[in-house]
Amino acid sequence: MIDLDDTDRALLHALQGDATLTAAELGRRAGVSQSVAWRRVKRLTEAGAIRGRRLDLDKEALGFGVTVFLGVKLAAKGRASLEDFERAVTAIPEVQTVQHVLGRYDYRLRVVARDLSDFERVLRRRIMTLPGAGEVEANVVLSEERRPGPLG
Amino acid sequence: MLDDTDRRLLRHLQADPGQSVADLARTSGVAASRAYKRLERLQAMGVLKGQRAVIDWRALGYAVEVSLRVSLDKTEPRAFDEFIAVSREVPEVSEIQTFLGRVDVRLTVLARDMRHYQEIYRRRILTLPHIVDVEALMHVTTIKDVETLPL
Numbered sequence: 001m002i003d004l005d006d007t008d009r010a011l012l013h014a015l016q017g018d019a020t021l022t023a024a025e026l027g028r029r030a031g032v033s034q035s036v037a038w039r040r041v042k043r044l045t046e047a048g049a050i051r052g053r054r055l056d057l058d059k060e061a062l063g064f065g066v067t068v069f070l071g072v073k074l075a076a077k078g079r080a081s082l083e084d085f086e087r088a089v090t091a092i093p094e095v096q097t098v099q100h101v102l103g104r105y106d107y108r109l110r111v112v113a114r115d116l117s118d119f120e121r122v123l124r125r126r127i128m129t130l131p132g133a134g135e136v137e138a139n140v141v142l143s144e145e146r147r148p149g150p151l152g
Numbered sequence: 153m154l155d156d157t158d159r160r161l162l163r164h165l166q167a168d169p170g171q172s173v174a175d176l177a178r179t180s181g182v183a184a185s186r187a188y189k190r191l192e193r194l195q196a197m198g199v200l201k202g203q204r205a206v207i208d209w210r211a212l213g214y215a216v217e218v219s220l221r222v223s224l225d226k227t228e229p230r231a232f233d234e235f236i237a238v239s240r241e242v243p244e245v246s247e248i249q250t251f252l253g254r255v256d257v258r259l260t261v262l263a264r265d266m267r268h269y270q271e272i273y274r275r276r277i278l279t280l281p282h283i284v285d286v287e288a289l290m291h292v293t294t295i296k297d298v299e300t301l302p303l
Contacts, residue, residue: 018203095296
């Protein structure tokens with residue numbers, strides 16, 4: 001585990017908003033010099049605090065108007081079927097996120113689709129036919145907000 | 153408005169957002185100068201809004217992640233707005249989504265350990281306004297997390 005000070009937190013917070021910021025700009029925002037900012041970001045990256053970068057795209061403009069969160073319960077439990085399910089679900093391009101969870105469902109999926117009828121196609125042809133898939137609950141995303149999280 | 157070249161550039165860029173435009177142009181089979189112009193245009197159009205760093209919360213000591221599925225009191229017209237406004241003040245809340253479906257709102261809550269989670273849950277979550285029901289899904293492992301679009 002990495003211990004963070006206020007400078008680290010300020011740098012991570014700035015990079016969460018814009019990963020392309022230069023060391024000079026990062027330094028200005030965190031109130032440190034360019035070289036200190038550069039060294040700190042290098043240390044944070046090497047320590048694994050930053051997992052990578054993600055593009056912020058206008059999904060609607062690219063034709064993906066619908067995001068759905070699915071809760072999936074497996075019908076027949078067993079080690080082999082968990083692995084089969086995971087391998088098959090990961091291969092579906094419309095499935096962005098797969099999390100194994102404990103609770104009412106076994107898996108939590110994030111799925112993108114062009115529209116609701118495209119989503120229905122993905123659900124019927126790809127998700128419902130997954131090995132071991134049982135009960136499925138779908139919730140269509142109306143709004144989404146990413147927060148900085150506990151960096152304060 | 154967007155053609156195959158735009159989609160090809162974005163497809164390759166989302167697979168590796170940190171790469172240089174020269175590398176991106178090469179893998180996409182587009183001249184570098186054309187790739188620059190296209191990316192500039194996509195930014196100007198607001199299609200490519202930027203790049204965000206993804207934080208590894210586990211590496212920062214946040215071992216617990218919980219997905220809280222909340223039902224709100226729909227007889228209260230301001231339920232959504234007020235619930236979301238107070239949720240924003242909880243630093244451990246990293247995502248807020250609203251839905252059409254059985255669940256009204258979902259929160260991602262990060263905590264250092266179960267004791268810390270319980271403290272957040274009791275003091276900051278259960279005190280949020282207009283909650284009718286809360287259901288928790290405890291995150292075990294992430295199998296896939298790409299958030300790329302199938303362009």
